[in-house]
Amino acid sequence: MSRAVVVDEPGVHRLVEGEPPVPGPGEVLVRVAAAGICLSDREVYHGRRDPGYVRYPVTPGHEWAGTVEVVGQGVDPALVGRRTVAEGFRTCGVCERCRAGDTSLCTGGYDETGFTRPGAFADHVTVPARLLHPLAADADLRAAALLEPAAVVAGAVRAGRPEPGERIAVVGAGTLGLLAVQFLAAYAPGELTVIEPRAQRAALAPAFGAHEILTPAEAEGRQGTYDLVVETAGAPTTAASSCLLARRGGRVVLTGMFTTGATGIDPVHLSLSQLTVRSVFGAPSAAWSFAVRAFTAGLLDPGPLISHEFPLERYAEAVALVGGGDPGTGKVLLRP
Structure with a gap:
């Protein structure tokens, strides 16, 4: 079984349980190890995010790390068991800006994991394999959950x-x-x-x-x-x-x-x-690669920034901490 936090509308959420999602062609199913909460996730919960940048009901979570469990049709089976992170923007890959490498400026329309697509405040998340940035076999997935803000x-x-x-x-x-x-x-x-x-x-x-x-x-x-x-x-x-x-x-x-x-x-x-x-808004693919290389080389260690960790069942409590004004609150994680 697989659990997921679902925000049905601003201020209303529930924890649902069902069968794990099935990855489609070109996709992978990742078991989430840790997912970070940022101010934009709080905006989603409270309904303060621009309507063009969120689609309810939604499972939030765009900062995450995990392990590939299942691959869809056309995806290399060798990815199964690989620790990974993934880009959040679902870019078109064919517009002028994408072709120039400016994937965070994609003109194909806004589409992002955790805002318009189901995100990682869940046991599993499904993403296109082309967006993966595989990590070392011994990578610290708790710290790797911060590679999304690191890419920015x-x-x-x-x-x-x-x-x-x-x-x-x-x-x-x-x-x-x-x-x-x-x-x-x-x-x-x-x-x-x-x-x-x-x-x-x-x-x-x-x-x-x-x-x-x-x-x-x-x-x-x-x-x-x-x-x-x-x-x-x-x-x-x-x-x-x-x-x-x-x-x-x-x-x-x-x-x-x-x-x-x-x-x-x-x-x-x-x-x-x-x-x-x-x-800067978001991160192009090149910035993701840069951040992952720095993390793998030991030049970047996000782990000390983490101050709190919560299970999915305490999602509301975790979100309340973020942006709450306590200077002792660093990065808050959900740990499915």
């Missing part, structure tokens, strides 16, 4: 083009921010600063390679300093403040998810300072 951060870091010896700032010390610190530390920056108002959230940053931690107030004295600024907080003011931190001719990458009404970037400052500003 990998896309941001690659877009920022860090170079050895540069002065780099990471704005925000949540899951994305601390993963960014690990990636960026591998580039041997001359200065790697984390900007975070809550000291407890930033406590892991030095162990991950950060040289110093500043509060936003302290960071105001560093405006115009950094070669690269990677914004991960998604707070109302952090897009604008991140641009102020960059030196003239510097680079800024916006990774946080902003809500309507966030402070706009000053176009005068943007123009006169000749900044390069990029944004």
